[in-house]
Amino acid sequence: MPALAHFQVFNTLSHSRATLERSAQVAEGMALAVWSNAHDATGYSTPGHHTIGCYLDGGLGTFRRDQPGHKGAPDKLCILPAEHQSAWVVNGELRFIHLYFDVEQFALGAVRLLDREPRETQLHERTFIDEPLQTARFRALSQLDWDEPAERLLCSSLACAILDHSLLSHSGRRQDLQVKGGLAAHQRKDLLDYIEQHLDQPLSIDALAQRVALSPYHFARMFQLSIGLAPHRYVLTRRLQRAAHLLQHSHLALGEIALSCGFASASHFSNRFRQAFGATPGLYRQALAH
Known part of the structure; x- marks a missing residue:
C-alpha cells in the first residue's frame, strides 16, 4: 500500500480505475499525486483531510452527480474540504494533480494567517473554479522532479503557497457551530x-x-x-x-x-x-x- 494511503481521497482513487502517475510527500502532513483517468465513476465520503486539485489535461466530460451541467476543463480547480461528500462521473480522458493536506496543517494556517481558532474556521467547497495564480503553481509542481532533493524542496514551497492562498481566499467562519470550551x-x-x-x-x-x-x-x-x-x-x-x-x-x-x-x-x-x-x-x- 502506498505511503500516502492514509489520505482517504488518495486511497479511494487507488482502488478506482484511475492510474497513479507519481506521488510524493512534500512536507509534513502534505502530499502530491498526479493521476490519469477515463470512463469512470467515483466518490469521496467525509475524508479526514483536505484536497485541492487542478485539471492538467482533458476533463471536458467530467462532472459531479449533483451538478451535471457543470463540466471540467484544463486549468480548472476544485477544493474538497475534509468531511465533504461528492460523487464524480468521468466521461472521456482526464489528467489531474492533487494536493492533500491534513487538518493539522489547516489548523496552523488558520492560527498563523487568520488569527482564528481552527474549529471556528471552515474551508469552502469549490468546483471547477478559475484561479490563474494557483493554476500556475500547480503547473509548476507538475513539471518538477519530485525525487530530486532540491526540486522536492521547491515543491514544498509551492504547496505551502497553494495552501496559504486557499486559506486566505476560500475559508470563513463556521455559521453552524456553537463554540464551547477552549481558551478565551x-x-x-x-x-x-x-x-x-x-x-x-x-x-x-x-x-x-x-x-x-x-x-x-x-x-x-x-x-x-x-x-x-x-x-x-x-x-x-x-x-x-x-x-x-x-x-x-x-x-x-x-x-x-x-x-x-x-x-x-x-x-x-x-x-x-x-x-x-x-x-x-x-x-x-x-x-x-x-
Whole structure:
C-alpha cells in the first residue's frame, strides 16, 4: 500500500480505475499525486483531510452527480474540504494533480494567517473554479522532479503557497457551530504571542499553563481544543517554520539558527528539520535561499 494511503481521497482513487502517475510527500502532513483517468465513476465520503486539485489535461466530460451541467476543463480547480461528500462521473480522458493536506496543517494556517481558532474556521467547497495564480503553481509542481532533493524542496514551497492562498481566499467562519470550551480569545492571543517571543528559550507546559492560571493538564486540553494541536506540537512546528524562514532569508550559521529557534544542538535541529521537510537544513538553504 502506498505511503500516502492514509489520505482517504488518495486511497479511494487507488482502488478506482484511475492510474497513479507519481506521488510524493512534500512536507509534513502534505502530499502530491498526479493521476490519469477515463470512463469512470467515483466518490469521496467525509475524508479526514483536505484536497485541492487542478485539471492538467482533458476533463471536458467530467462532472459531479449533483451538478451535471457543470463540466471540467484544463486549468480548472476544485477544493474538497475534509468531511465533504461528492460523487464524480468521468466521461472521456482526464489528467489531474492533487494536493492533500491534513487538518493539522489547516489548523496552523488558520492560527498563523487568520488569527482564528481552527474549529471556528471552515474551508469552502469549490468546483471547477478559475484561479490563474494557483493554476500556475500547480503547473509548476507538475513539471518538477519530485525525487530530486532540491526540486522536492521547491515543491514544498509551492504547496505551502497553494495552501496559504486557499486559506486566505476560500475559508470563513463556521455559521453552524456553537463554540464551547477552549481558551478565551485574549488568552489564546497572549499565549501565541508569548510563544513567538520566546521560541529561542525552553517552553514548558507548566510555564505556559501558569500564564493562563490553569493546571498543566487542563491547559493542555484547552490548548488542543482551541488550536487543534497539542502545545508541544505547536511549539515545535513554529520553531521549524521560523528556522525555515531564517534558512531562506538570512545568512546566519546553522548553529546560530538552531539556538535562535530553541533547539538544544545543531544535530537535534538537523534531525527534526529533516523529519519535517525531508531534507537537511543545509540542503534546504541551498535549494531555496536567494
